[in-house]
Amino acid sequence: MTEVVLPRIVLGHNAFFGVDHLSSQRGAERAAYFSDVANVMTVIASAVDSGAGGLMLSTHPRAVSICEALRVDTFLGSNLEVFPLLPYAQKYVTRANELGLVRVVTQTLAAASTRDKVGLGLDFARTIYRRDPLDMVRALMRLELRMFRKLNVSTVFLHDAIAALNLPEVFSLYESTLRRRFGTAAGIATKNLSLLVRRFQEWGMELPVVLTHVNKVGFHVNPSQEEYEKALAHPELAVMAMGTLASGYLNPEEAYSYVNAFSSVKSIVVGASSTAHMRATFGSITASKT
Amino acid sequence: MTGLRGAVVGFGKLGLLHAGLANGLPNSRLAAVVESSAVIQRVVRQYFPDVNVFSRVEELIEARQSDYVIVATPTGSHVSIAEKLVEASIPVLIEKPLSLNAQEAQPLVAALNRNWVPNMVGYMGRYIDTFHKAAQLLHRSVLGKIQMVRSSMYVEQLLKPGEGWRYDPATSGGGVLITQNSHVIDKLLWMFGDITGVLGNTSQLVSRLVEDHVHAYLEFSSGAVGFIDASWSARHFRTPTISIHAQGTNGTLDVDDDEVRLFLDNSIGETSSGWTTWRKPDLYRPVPLDIGGTQYTLQMIDFLEAVTNRSDLDSNVASGLKTQLVIDAVYESARQGGTRVDVGTLVS
Numbered sequence: 123m124t125e126v127v128l129p130r131i132v133l134g135h136n137a138f139f140g141v142d143h144l145s146s147q148r149g150a151e152r153a154a155y156f157s158d159v160a161n162v163m164t165v166i167a168s169a170v171d172s173g174a175g176g177l178m179l180s181t182h183p184r185a186v187s188i189c190e191a192l193r194v195d196t197f198l199g200s201n202l203e204v205f206p207l208l209p210y211a212q213k214y215v216t217r218a219n220e221l222g223l224v225r226v227v228t229q230t231l232a233a234a235s236t237r238d239k240v241g242l243g244l245d246f247a248r249t250i251y252r253r254d255p256l257d258m259v260r261a262l263m264r265l266e267l268r269m270f271r272k273l274n275v276s277t278v279f280l281h282d283a284i285a286a287l288n289l290p291e292v293f294s295l296y297e298s299t300l301r302r303r304f305g306t307a308a309g310i311a312t313k314n315l316s317l318l319v320r321r322f323q324e325w326g327m328e329l330p331v332v333l334t335h336v337n338k339v340g341f342h343v344n345p346s347q348e349e350y351e352k353a354l355a356h357p358e359l360a361v362m363a364m365g366t367l368a369s370g371y372l373n374p375e376e377a378y379s380y381v382n383a384f385s386s387v388k389s390i391v392v393g394a395s396s397t398a399h400m401r402a403t404f405g406s407i408t409a410s411k412t
Numbered sequence: 413m414t415g416l417r418g419a420v421v422g423f424g425k426l427g428l429l430h431a432g433l434a435n436g437l438p439n440s441r442l443a444a445v446v447e448s449s450a451v452i453q454r455v456v457r458q459y460f461p462d463v464n465v466f467s468r469v470e471e472l473i474e475a476r477q478s479d480y481v482i483v484a485t486p487t488g489s490h491v492s493i494a495e496k497l498v499e500a501s502i503p504v505l506i507e508k509p510l511s512l513n514a515q516e517a518q519p520l521v522a523a524l525n526r527n528w529v530p531n532m533v534g535y536m537g538r539y540i541d542t543f544h545k546a547a548q549l550l551h552r553s554v555l556g557k558i559q560m561v562r563s564s565m566y567v568e569q570l571l572k573p574g575e576g577w578r579y580d581p582a583t584s585g586g587g588v589l590i591t592q593n594s595h596v597i598d599k600l601l602w603m604f605g606d607i608t609g610v611l612g613n614t615s616q617l618v619s620r621l622v623e624d625h626v627h628a629y630l631e632f633s634s635g636a637v638g639f640i641d642a643s644w645s646a647r648h649f650r651t652p653t654i655s656i657h658a659q660g661t662n663g664t665l666d667v668d669d670d671e672v673r674l675f676l677d678n679s680i681g682e683t684s685s686g687w688t689t690w691r692k693p694d695l696y697r698p699v700p701l702d703i704g705g706t707q708y709t710l711q712m713i714d715f716l717e718a719v720t721n722r723s724d725l726d727s728n729v730a731s732g733l734k735t736q737l738v739i740d741a742v743y744e745s746a747r748q749g750g751t752r753v754d755v756g757t758l759v760s
Contacts, residue, residue: 140650146669150649153650286702287428287431287703317436341692344698344702344706347698369693
């Protein structure tokens with residue numbers, strides 16, 4: 123079992139980047155407000171004050187300035203664990219529409235600043251020339267993770283395609299690169315929890331920390347509520363739960379009395395954009411745990 | 413290994429997604445990939461040793477290893493590839509849009525007339541839970557006679573000139589109208605029936621060769637009228653955002669990716685009068701495997717079922733052709749300075 127101690131409450135990043143699974147318009151409005159990193163930092167500080175111990179942060183272009191602000195703020199920098207989520211898919215999807223997948227990867231590597239290239243000690247030119255997919259994955263990971271340097275990071279989450287596509291070798295590469303190069307554990311985000319648990323068993327590999335939707339209405343839960351609740355009961359599973367309020371569809375009390383009933387749920391990601399909202403939500407998590 | 417043997421032609425972003433579904437859904441497996449890029453060929457060979465890799469679709473057909481094929485190449489090659497597959501009696505799922513224009517799709521239509529096989533055009537937006545619900549309501553005629561339809565599609569994709577095949581009309585067929593907005597036209601035809609006439613205007617905000625904004629007035633055969641407004645250079649839209657509003661003699665319906673809002677004067681069956689709202693969590697349909705959104709999985713499940721039963725699908729080459737005819741008419745109207753153009757008279 124993965125020996126990672128996760129903070130019980132982790133602040134979600136969606137509001138900062140305009141992701142809103144219930145309302146695109148609300149998402150866009152929040153993205154505008156949070157384009158000022160000072161507004162983001164106010165929410166983060168107030169989250170820590172209200173009991174959050176972690177921050178989920180995808181490698182969205184705007185995350186760079188949030189990381190910079192966290193490095194400057196030594197109190198937050200040391201009291202908050204950052205959980206990177208790789209990659210910020212929309213960034214690549216939009217560019218892949220234009221260029222195709224291979225060119226997106228090679229251009230991303232080629233466009234890395236000289237300082238990054240020297241700092242990472244990578245021979246990018248060789249990676250691009252050889253076009254070895256594993257080299258590329260390694261180089262991309264190092265580039266994407268560069269923004270988190272000197273922050274408090276113990277686990278890095280990867281988007282799910284690896285398990286969905288049944289690629290154990292890629293997960294091994296990812297896991298070993300994180301462990302050796304960054305000294306962090308590998309986590310995985312998934313909308314297919316029961317499939318993921320089954321695949322890791324088939325591969326004979328230790329289950330990573332899993333970031334997945336847990337809510338009583340089954341929103342983004344596959345293939346069925348029953349199957350996924352069975353998977354959640356796996357004794358070796360450590361889950362960071364997301365989507366617990368089903369994008370604001372459930373009220374915190376009913377949401378967390380359901381989520382807290384699963385002992386595999388070690389940690390809960392909560393999206394919040396105001397102090398009052400956070401106090402209420404975080405309070406329900408703690409209250410329903412007793 | 414059992415199940416239908418699938419092949420994917422064009423292993424880009426969508427090809428990868430389809431391949432994952434072909435390999436992960438019950439009763440199907442990925443047997444072959446056709447891809448011209450040497451890098452991608454190497455990746456597939458390395459990670460999917462059971463999958464055959466070909467450079468050309470002719471080699472795939474000759475190998476006789478596929479029960480169905482997904483065509484996910486740039487638009488300009490859809491027809492010639494699909495035509496060969498149909499001639500070889502292999503069911504096809506063709507990514508949207510069907511073709512560069514309606515005329516260009518004619519050889520494929522003719523091939524299907526000679527030798528019908530299950531065929532689908534990948535307008536996956538029909539499988540998004542909210543639009544699926546809206547279409548169900550509209551197909552039950554809850555709004556009465558439709559009078560007016562407003563629709564829009566916005567995304568912040570392009571704020572400076574783009575590069576690549578999508579911005580070259582020779583391979584893409586055009587700009588935002590034929591790319592993301594073809595989803596809207598497909599949905600309008602599916603929900604409200606045929607469009608008979610259009611007045612269109614296109615404009616270039618940042619691109620040199622293709623349009624970045626389109627506005628079109630639409631006349632439906634039912635007598636309803638409406639419009640489309642679409643741009644891929646629209647700020648504040650992180651992902652493509654489609655909204656449709658319809659007004660009928662018995663009420664109104666609003667649908668987007670987030671919810672369906674219905675207002676009825678009089679109850680219809682179990683649907684009561686007044687306001688009813690369905691939000692995404694109300695409508696969520698679980699799937700065996702979600703890779704890039706449940707809509708792709710639900711689409712694939714329907715396609716696999718049609719392949720097994722040799723049955724027809726709602727979104728097929730015939731419906732895809734209707735979408736192309738509307739797109740052609742809007743482009744033609746825009747070329748003529750916005751005069752009214754009949755839909756469907758441009759192709760013999």
